[in-house]
Amino acid sequence: MYEALKKEALKRKRAFEEDPRPIIQIGMATCGIAAGALETRAAFQQVLAERQIPARIRTVGCMGHCYAEPVVIIDHGASGFPPILYPEVNSGKAAMLAKLFLENGDPRLEHILGATKENDMIPSVMEFPRFNREKRLVMEKCGHIDPEDIYDYIAGGGYAAFAKTLERPGDTLIDEIQQSGLRGRGGAGFPTGLKWELARQSQGKEKIVICNADEGDPGAYMDRMLLESNPHQVLEGMLICAHAVGAGRGIVYVRAEYPLAVKTLEKALHQAKEARLLGNGILGTSFDFHIDIFEGSGAFVCGEETALIHSIEGYRGMPRQRPPYPTESGLFGKPTVINNVKTLATVPAILEHGAQWFRGIGTKNSPGTAIFSIVGDVTHPGLVEIPMGVTLRTLIFDICGGIPNKKGFKAVQIGGPSGGCLSEAFLDTPIDFDTLAEAGAMMGSGGMVVMNEDTCMVDVARYFLDFTQKESCGKCTFCRIGTHHLLAALEQLTEGKGESVDVNFLQRLSEDIRAGSLCGLGKTAPNPVLTSLKYFANDYQAHMKEKRCPAMACRPLVAFYIDLEKCARGCDVCEGCCPVDAVFTTPNRKKGIDQSLCVKCGECMTACPPEYKAVMKVSPPHLAPVIERPPQAARKGK
Amino acid sequence: MSENRITIFVDGKALKAREGEPLLKACLAGGIFIPNLCYMEGIDPLPVSCRLCFVAVEGRAQPVPSCSIPVREGLVVHTDTPEVRRLQRQGLRLLLSTHHVECARCPANRHCALQDMTRFLKVGLKPKTVYLKAPPVRSEHPFLDYHVNRCVLCGRCVEICKARQDRPELTFIKRGFDTTLGFFPGGASNPQDLKTYRACVEACPVGALVLKDSNKNP
Ligand SMILES: Cc1cc2nc3c(=O)[nH]c(=O)nc-3n(C[C@H](O)[C@H](O)[C@H](O)COP(=O)(O)O)c2cc1C
Numbered sequence: 001m002y003e004a005l006k007k008e009a010l011k012r013k014r015a016f017e018e019d020p021r022p023i024i025q026i027g028m029a030t031c032g033i034a035a036g037a038l039e040t041r042a043a044f045q046q047v048l049a050e051r052q053i054p055a056r057i058r059t060v061g062c063m064g065h066c067y068a069e070p071v072v073i074i075d076h077g078a079s080g081f082p083p084i085l086y087p088e089v090n091s092g093k094a095a096m097l098a099k100l101f102l103e104n105g106d107p108r109l110e111h112i113l114g115a116t117k118e119n120d121m122i123p124s125v126m127e128f129p130r131f132n133r134e135k136r137l138v139m140e141k142c143g144h145i146d147p148e149d150i151y152d153y154i155a156g157g158g159y160a161a162f163a164k165t166l167e168r169p170g171d172t173l174i175d176e177i178q179q180s181g182l183r184g185r186g187g188a189g190f191p192t193g194l195k196w197e198l199a200r201q202s203q204g205k206e207k208i209v210i211c212n213a214d215e216g217d218p219g220a221y222m223d224r225m226l227l228e229s230n231p232h233q234v235l236e237g238m239l240i241c242a243h244a245v246g247a248g249r250g251i252v253y254v255r256a257e258y259p260l261a262v263k264t265l266e267k268a269l270h271q272a273k274e275a276r277l278l279g280n281g282i283l284g285t286s287f288d289f290h291i292d293i294f295e296g297s298g299a300f301v302c303g304e305e306t307a308l309i310h311s312i313e314g315y316r317g318m319p320r321q322r323p324p325y326p327t328e329s330g331l332f333g334k335p336t337v338i339n340n341v342k343t344l345a346t347v348p349a350i351l352e353h354g355a356q357w358f359r360g361i362g363t364k365n366s367p368g369t370a371i372f373s374i375v376g377d378v379t380h381p382g383l384v385e386i387p388m389g390v391t392l393r394t395l396i397f398d399i400c401g402g403i404p405n406k407k408g409f410k411a412v413q414i415g416g417p418s419g420g421c422l423s424e425a426f427l428d429t430p431i432d433f434d435t436l437a438e439a440g441a442m443m444g445s446g447g448m449v450v451m452n453e454d455t456c457m458v459d460v461a462r463y464f465l466d467f468t469q470k471e472s473c474g475k476c477t478f479c480r481i482g483t484h485h486l487l488a489a490l491e492q493l494t495e496g497k498g499e500s501v502d503v504n505f506l507q508r509l510s511e512d513i514r515a516g517s518l519c520g521l522g523k524t525a526p527n528p529v530l531t532s533l534k535y536f537a538n539d540y541q542a543h544m545k546e547k548r549c550p551a552m553a554c555r556p557l558v559a560f561y562i563d564l565e566k567c568a569r570g571c572d573v574c575e576g577c578c579p580v581d582a583v584f585t586t587p588n589r590k591k592g593i594d595q596s597l598c599v600k601c602g603e604c605m606t607a608c609p610p611e612y613k614a615v616m617k618v619s620p621p622h623l624a625p626v627i628e629r630p631p632q633a634a635r636k637g638k
Numbered sequence: 639m640s641e642n643r644i645t646i647f648v649d650g651k652a653l654k655a656r657e658g659e660p661l662l663k664a665c666l667a668g669g670i671f672i673p674n675l676c677y678m679e680g681i682d683p684l685p686v687s688c689r690l691c692f693v694a695v696e697g698r699a700q701p702v703p704s705c706s707i708p709v710r711e712g713l714v715v716h717t718d719t720p721e722v723r724r725l726q727r728q729g730l731r732l733l734l735s736t737h738h739v740e741c742a743r744c745p746a747n748r749h750c751a752l753q754d755m756t757r758f759l760k761v762g763l764k765p766k767t768v769y770l771k772a773p774p775v776r777s778e779h780p781f782l783d784y785h786v787n788r789c790v791l792c793g794r795c796v797e798i799c800k801a802r803q804d805r806p807e808l809t810f811i812k813r814g815f816d817t818t819l820g821f822f823p824g825g826a827s828n829p830q831d832l833k834t835y836r837a838c839v840e841a842c843p844v845g846a847l848v849l850k851d852s853n854k855n856p
Pocket of ligand 1: 188189190213217301302303304305306338343344521
């Protein structure tokens with residue numbers, strides 16, 4: 001039966017490829033749409049219609065190159081050029097490309113990123129590290145296939161691994177996964193094969209497979225991207241898991257804040273059912289498997305597996321003590337496998353190429369690839385898939401282009417709110433589950449925030465604590481109240497009121513919250529504090545002892561003043577841009593800042609012409625020299 | 639749980655216990671006090687949420703909540719190690735930091751779990767920093783007054799409602815530090831419910847739930 005599907009898929013693919021009309025391929029995942037891909041598509045549509053250009057628009061998911069969105073690839077074979085990738089195609093650029101390239105054959109080389117195929121005319125994108133240093137195993141097809149067309153996935157070999165596994169007994173699949181060394185991509189890196197084995201051995205009936213797509217880490221979006229760009233790969237992983245453990249029911253727990261992912265999934269489920277890849281008697285065998293979607297309502301803690309289960313059962317999303325683990329007693333008390341989206345999406349490739357192949361990628365204890373969403377102070381942010389074991393330096397500087405604006409590197413926060421902040425000393429550490437855990441960070445779900453020298457680590461710790469405190473479910477004492485105390489202390493430090501806060505207090509309370517909390521949220525909530533205390537002790541000391549913020553990021557701890565030596569007589573730029581009229585003119589027609597009015601927005605500093613650079617920022621604030629506001633320069637009109 | 643009688647060793651003392659019962663229960667029955675708030679017999683699964691009943695179990699690197707450990711033959715337990723006490727004191731201090739100390743006016747005075755534990759753990763009743771919530775009393779429930787700043791959120795009342803009512807009316811609401819007890823509005827009109835709420839009040843370890851005056855007489 002699978003052969004028939006494959007044949008149909010290849011037939012459709014051939015027909016698509018044999019059509020001589022040019023193809024405009026637009027990335028239309030949430031990220032692309034946010035960057036304006038809908039307008040881009042409309043502009044193409046309009047120009048194609050107006051000028052009767054015979055080109056086809058094909059929408060795909062996301063390639064992970066956030067910095068370049070909206071991304072468009074134009075394949076115009078008749079022009080003699082290879083397919084070309086254009087970054088940042090707004091509607092104007094779209095109209096221009098439609099006219100000049102599609103109509104007149106001029107690819108406007110000044111706008112391209114590169115060709116997507118090797119050729120001797122234009123450099124290929126594969127010459128850029130952002131492309132060639134990656135190893136795409138899970139994301140391979142993302143941004144290249146139409147997520148709303150199951151045949152596109154099948155034509156590229158999709159569901160072949162599952163069709164093959166249907167002929168094998170479930171336990172041999174589990175052996176294969178165990179031998180591959182696959183570890184869960186949802187957080188702690190638990191061995192997936194072992195989890196499946198436990199579920200398979202479990203006595204309970206009516207086993208369940210849950211795909212965890214709650215993805216609540218701020219700044220992480222790889223699960224969304226996979227579901228929006230290639231949902232069938234995730235479904236195939238679930239099918240293989242179901243067959244391996246003997247489950248008849250599956251649920252994708254996806255957060256309601258991902259409407260496009262939900263829509264794409266619904267469509268995928270529908271098409272899979274039509275193709276008899278889901279439902280009763282799958283592919284003509286006696287295997288039955290049904291998948292439903294459950295939309296979570298936006299609580300970070302609901303990503304924790306026991307809270308997730310409560311939430312599906314209709315209760316408040318609160319975790320419970322483990323054991324029993326879900327593989328023994330999960331949803332409605334039934335044996336339940338809960339795996340992350342990326343974990344499941346990795347499974348088809350392992351069964352297709354074998355455990356040994358998978359072990360050949362990555363490191364000994366963390367085989368395979370890791371997907372990171374790299375955001376913050378990097379030149380080329382986005383989603384990156386690399387083999388485990390690549391160093392942070394390679395990832396941040398080579399692949400993602402380093403820190404923009406000639407700033408220095410300060411820290412990288414890995415693993416979201418449960419993760420840690422690592423310093424420059426870790427740049428040459430190979431990244432895998434174990435090295436990160438040793439350093440006090442965590443793979444987490446793969447969020448990575450790069451921070452430049454203008455970042456205050458006390459403030460960063462405060463930010464993450466604020467998040468975990470607000471997202472604590474409130475069930476257990478340490479997480480509910482302990483994180484509140486920790487947050488209050490960090491707030492005092494960033495506001496210059498931290499006289500009574502000391503390092504020991506922060507350290508002890510953090511350790512107690514870690515040891516005392518019920519679930520992973522509380523146990524890992526202090527990580528940002530513990531790691532920043534360890535690797536950025538100076539930041540804390542300065543805030544405590546001198547009320548100084550070394551990065552000059554904490555507003556209450558900085559002041560702006562105007563260097564009268566540098567200030568140009570008669571220039572009024574800073575005065576004009578100050579939103580609170582804190583800037584005044586001195587008797588010799590230079591400027592001063594009234595500290596009692598200044599809100600420290602920094603507008604004057606940005607506005608001061610580069611040839612003067614007269615606005616200075618200092619910390620602690622008392623270092624700013626006092627310039628008296630002359631009486632005649634009282635606030636305008638007041 | 640089996641009927642098998644087994645022996646465990648707590649602080650050097652041999653205790654008889656029923657195989658599989660919670661370690662906390664076995665210790666309390668054997669006369670060894672372990673601070674606790676949320677434990678109640680007969681709830682499954684147990685909340686394990688107050689995080690006070692920590693003990694050190696040989697073979698485990700970290701202290702564990704004793705209510706979550708089913709006893710088995712030969713278990714060796716220490717209830718008084720520095721790590722255990724440190725966690726218990728920290729947990730109790732955290733609870734007290736959200737507690738309005740007004741013992742003289744509190745119905746739980748002299749049989750209050752917090753008072754007992756402060757004495758046992760030698761922790762002062764009034765910590766340096768206290769965060770209280772406003773308003774201190776919520777009276778929207780037909781039978782109950784809820785004293786927000788006495789509540790330790792152990793969840794006993796919630797569990798009792800869950801066990802006794804088809805559509806339990808007590809639940810936790812809000813998140814993080816703001817988490818509090820909430821009531822689903824509407825029900826609570828039949829006399830059966832009053833019985834449930836009386837049980838909730840009796841189960842409250844700290845006097846946070848009080849029957850409204852009009853309902854006090856049986
Ligand atoms: C507070 C908290 C949030 C979590 N959020 C997620 C999440 O969003 N997605 C996820 O896959 N796992 C999340 N996890 C981990 C899950 O509990 C679980 O370990 C994971 O889904 C197992 O999948 P894996 O074995 O494939 O990694 C979270 C854990 C905690 C403690």
